[in-house]
Amino acid sequence: MAESKKLPARDEDFANWYNEVVQRSELADYSPVRGSMVIRPWGYGIWENMQSALDKMFKETGHENAYFPLLIPLSFIEREKEHVEGFAPELAVITQAGGKELEEPYVVRPTSETIIYSMYAKWVQSYRDLPILINQWANVMRWEMRTRLFLRTTEFLWQEGHTAHATAEEAEDETQLILDVYRRFMEDWIGMPPLTGLKSESEKFAGAVRSYSCEALMQDNKALQAGTSHFLGQNFAKQFDLSFQSEEGQEEYAWNTSWGVSTRLVGGLVMSHGDDNGIVVPPRLAPVQVVVVPILTDEDTEPVRAKTKEIVAKLSEAGLRVKDDSRENLSPGAKFYEWEGKGVPFRIEIGPRDLAQGQLALARRVTPVGEKRKAFLPEGQVIAELPAYLEKFQVELLDTARARRDENTVRGVTSVDELEEALEHGAGFVFTGWSGDPAVEEEVKERTKATIRVLVSEEFRSEESPDRCLSGQGASVHEVAWARAY
RNA sequence: CGGGGCGUGGCGCAGUCCGGUAGCGCACCUGCUUUGGGAGCAGGGGGUCCCCAGUUCGAAUCUGGGCGCCCCGACCA
Numbered sequence: 001m002a003e004s005k006k007l008p009a010r011d012e013d014f015a016n017w018y019n020e021v022v023q024r025s026e027l028a029d030y031s032p033v034r035g036s037m038v039i040r041p042w043g044y045g046i047w048e049n050m051q052s053a054l055d056k057m058f059k060e061t062g063h064e065n066a067y068f069p070l071l072i073p074l075s076f077i078e079r080e081k082e083h084v085e086g087f088a089p090e091l092a093v094i095t096q097a098g099g100k101e102l103e104e105p106y107v108v109r110p111t112s113e114t115i116i117y118s119m120y121a122k123w124v125q126s127y128r129d130l131p132i133l134i135n136q137w138a139n140v141m142r143w144e145m146r147t148r149l150f151l152r153t154t155e156f157l158w159q160e161g162h163t164a165h166a167t168a169e170e171a172e173d174e175t176q177l178i179l180d181v182y183r184r185f186m187e188d189w190i191g192m193p194p195l196t197g198l199k200s201e202s203e204k205f206a207g208a209v210r211s212y213s214c215e216a217l218m219q220d221n222k223a224l225q226a227g228t229s230h231f232l233g234q235n236f237a238k239q240f241d242l243s244f245q246s247e248e249g250q251e252e253y254a255w256n257t258s259w260g261v262s263t264r265l266v267g268g269l270v271m272s273h274g275d276d277n278g279i280v281v282p283p284r285l286a287p288v289q290v291v292v293v294p295i296l297t298d299e300d301t302e303p304v305r306a307k308t309k310e311i312v313a314k315l316s317e318a319g320l321r322v323k324d325d326s327r328e329n330l331s332p333g334a335k336f337y338e339w340e341g342k343g344v345p346f347r348i349e350i351g352p353r354d355l356a357q358g359q360l361a362l363a364r365r366v367t368p369v370g371e372k373r374k375a376f377l378p379e380g381q382v383i384a385e386l387p388a389y390l391e392k393f394q395v396e397l398l399d400t401a402r403a404r405r406d407e408n409t410v411r412g413v414t415s416v417d418e419l420e421e422a423l424e425h426g427a428g429f430v431f432t433g434w435s436g437d438p439a440v441e442e443e444v445k446e447r448t449k450a451t452i453r454v455l456v457s458e459e460f461r462s463e464e465s466p467d468r469c470l471s472g473q474g475a476s477v478h479e480v481a482w483a484r485a486y
Numbered sequence: 487c488g489g490g491g492c493g494u495g496g497c498g499c500a501g502u503c504c505g506g507u508a509g510c511g512c513a514c515c516u517g518c519u520u521u522g523g524g525a526g527c528a529g530g531g532g533g534u535c536c537c538c539a540g541u542u543c544g545a546a547u548c549u550g551g552g553c554g555c556c557c558c559g560a561c562c563a
Contacts, residue, residue, distance in 0.1 A: 005512095005524060015557085034555075089561065111563090145487085145561055152562065205563095225563060262563055295522050333523035340523095351522055361522075374522090486563090 005337075010276055014220040022149045022270060025279045025342045035147035035154035039263065042342055043150075045287030046266055047157065051137065053189050053284070054159065054261070057181050063133045063161060068115050070139070071106040076114035079239040083113065086206020090142040108141040113207065113236055113258055116162045120254070121242040127166045130244060130254060131174075135161040150267030151224070151486050158262035164242060164254040168233070171255035175231045178259040179212045182227035190265060191282045191397035192216045192272045193405055194226055195429060195481055197454025200441055205258075209233035215453040215481070217405045218271035221428035223453045223483035226268050229259035272401050273366075278341030280365055282397050283390040288323040290315055290386065291339045295332050295351030308350050311360070314383050320390070340365060345393050348382065349374070364393065405429070409481075411462045416470055419482060420448050429483050431456065433466025433476025440471040450482040 007024070008016040022028055027043030039047065055065070074093060078084045092108040095101060109115070120132055141155045161178060165171040179196060186192045194214035204211035208230035216226045237243065237253040246252050273280035283289050292315075294301075294308040308324060315322040323344075325335050332349065339347055349361035360382045363374045408428035413419050422430045434440065434452070445451050455478040466476045 019556090030555080032554095086562095140563090142562070144563095146557095146559085156563075158563075228563070260563075264563055293522095297521060298519090328521090331521050331523085331525055333521085333525085335524090336522095337524050349522065353522075 007276060007278070010219070010274070014271075017274075018267075018271060019149065021274055021279055021341075022267075027266065027270070027279070028149050030149075033154070035144060037149050037153050039157075042287060043266055046269065046281060046285050047263055049285045049287065050185075050189065050265060051159070054181075054185055055135075055137075057185060058135050058159075058161065061177060061181065063135045063163075065136060066134045067136050067138070068109075068112050068119065070109055072109050072112070072115045074105040074107050076118060077107055077110075079114060080207045080235055082235075083207030087111070087142075090144060092141050092143055109138070110140055110142045111258075111260075112136065112138070112140075112160055113162065113232070113256075114240070117164070117236040117240040117242050117256060120162075120164050121240045124164065124242060124244050124254060126245045127247055130164055130166045131170065132164040133161075133174075134163070135159055148267075148486075150270070151264055153263075156262050156264070158260050160258060160260040163257045164237070165256070166244065166246065166252075166254065168255050171233075171257050172231055174257045175212060175229045175259070178257070179214065179227075179229040182214050182229065182259075182261060185261075186214055186216065186226060186265075186268075187398055189282065189284050190269050190272065191394060191401055192226065192268055193398060193402040195223075195405075195454060195456065195460050197457040197460065197481065198478075199228075199454060200438070200452045200480070202438060202441060203451065203453075205230045207232065207235055208258075209235065212457075213454055215429075215483070215485075216268050216272065217408060217428045217483070218268070218486070219274070219404070220271070221408050221426055221483070223429065223485040224264070224268050224271070225453070225485065226265060227259070227261040230257060232256040232258060273343075273397055275366070277337075279343040280397070281343035281345065283345045283394045286343065286345055287321060288339075288342075288344050289321045289390055290346045290348060291323045291325050291335075291344050292348045292350065293325050293332055293335050293339075295349055296326075296328070297352060299352055303355055304350055304352060307355055311348060311350065311379070311383070315386060318383065318387060320386060336363075345390060346386065362389075364389075366393070366396075368396075412464070412466070414466065414468060414470060415472065416444055416447065419444065419450070419470060423448055423450055423482075423484065429453065429481045431462055431466075431479055431481055432470040433468050434478050434480045435469035435471065435474040436477040437469070437471070437474070440469060440473070444470070444482070448482070448484075450484050452480045453483050453485060454481055455479070456481050 007020050010017045026040045028037045028039050031038050087110045094106045137159050139157050144152050147153050163174050186194050194216045196214055199211040199213050210231050212229045213225055214227040215223045234253040236256050242254045243251055270279050292308050292312050294304045312322050312324045345365050347363045359376045360379050361374045361376055367373050410422045410427045411431040413430050413432045419430050461479050469476050
């Protein structure tokens, strides 16, 4: 193989590998505008599959979709103090339109809390109007200093759910419900098992009372904040007069939640499963699950072509997403590399020899240890068993990622020295006790570059909970997970 | 905003030091032969050398100014 066609080594230069693989697999390309990207059909196809799975989960939990406008009056953003402080540096502001200076500037939404709760205020009078459970699929804009394809771009696509409830308990339940939806989605669809928990004060969403997060561990052992669910309390309700009359006749402010995942998940997928040959797309999200490549020799190619069509039709009927790659200007080998680079889970080859023997060559994107790259199997078996093979592939991706996460997690660390040492030795998540003192968090961050990813939720806590803060000062109040993060 | 790198056919680059009117690989087009892991041969098309100004008989190359992009750090899903 020509050296120039190889990817940068993943274990030596992960960042470079990531940039190359995203472009080569045709997920995305740089646009002429700094920091923004074009999501190409292959990348968008994955996002669409993510969307439809998530959308279904949202609907199943009682949510509806709506759409709110891109532009928000600047004054709206400015209403909630912490919110504006959090977003001010990264706002794109429109001051001119229609050839005139605007009376009031608009911001391109960095998130939609303000416009949405101002509208809810119009729609809610009584407790009977609650809860409101709305989601929107939208683009948002945050003027970031430094950008990376999918992980942080100026404009990105996401969903943002915004709910209003009569009680704090109900809003808290909603926050947890969605956190669980995200977690399940990441595991079952992306094969990316996150750690869940509460964000520290310094890391929470600007304007939230508390934020919960799904944190996934990438192959370079950096953490990726992959989805967040916020309990907003009455912060926005008070600023936008989102109030209602309770059952008892009292005027009360509603309780809000907001939650979102973005196209960043595509980046997470790449960094979870990709290898030196390209990306690996989990079957449930793959725009193409099986590619069929005919081997056309100088003999009569008609029978091979016909068989290819037949196999594609049968697999489509079985509900699989199948691609017929009968292009004539490329050799089979070139096609193999192309589809492997794009992460298609399975490839079927059909040649004259297979035809004669009633078999097909089946190649898996990721070859299990000890198995051959290709298996020659009876046609009937391939047709009948492929759905199960895909399912198995899906599960194995999750298992592998989970094992990697756990192997790279270090528990029971009791000092900053030890934390630093663990990180220097390439640890991913490092669990310690923490007193809750923000100064400790700040100092450790300064020294190690690691941040508290989450105050670990119960399920992920260590069997023996830490009793001292890693600073050496005071008792531990929370077990926390540290990591260097994207 | 600081540090580094880079702007030359679609992509990756050489040429720049030492000025003489642009070349290589891949990709693309045509034809023939091929096709079970990135095909071969032959022919062919395509470039305001990032922009502006200057020096010069002559600038991709020298001088000055500007712009853009990427990477590494400070902010963030």
